[in-house]
Amino acid sequence: MPSMTTSKVSRWDQHGREHTVHVSKSGVQRALRCATCDWQKKAQFLPWLKAEEHLAEAHQATVDPAED
Ligand SMILES: [Zn+2]
Numbered sequence: 665m666p667s668m669t670t671s672k673v674s675r676w677d678q679h680g681r682e683h684t685v686h687v688s689k690s691g692v693q694r695a696l697r698c699a700t701c702d703w704q705k706k707a708q709f710l711p712w713l714k715a716e717e718h719l720a721e722a723h724q725a726t727v728d729p730a731e732d
Pocket residue numbers: 698699700701702703718722723
């Protein structure tokens with residue numbers, strides 16, 4: 665699980681390309697921004713989950729580089 669201080673979510677796609685969604689604080693919300701396609705979203709809850717969903721759906725990037 666990502667910690668509360670995590671400021672980005674990175675996943676690799678099946679071609680080994682890294683896709684990153686940056687998470688920044690915006691008041692009580694978190695602002696998400698994808699570095700690959702400039703997708704943006706505001707989320708009050710579970711921003712990292714929404715980032716993972718975007719990476720999986722938009723880029724088929726589901727491999728967590730932190731996992732073996
Ligand atoms: Zn994207």
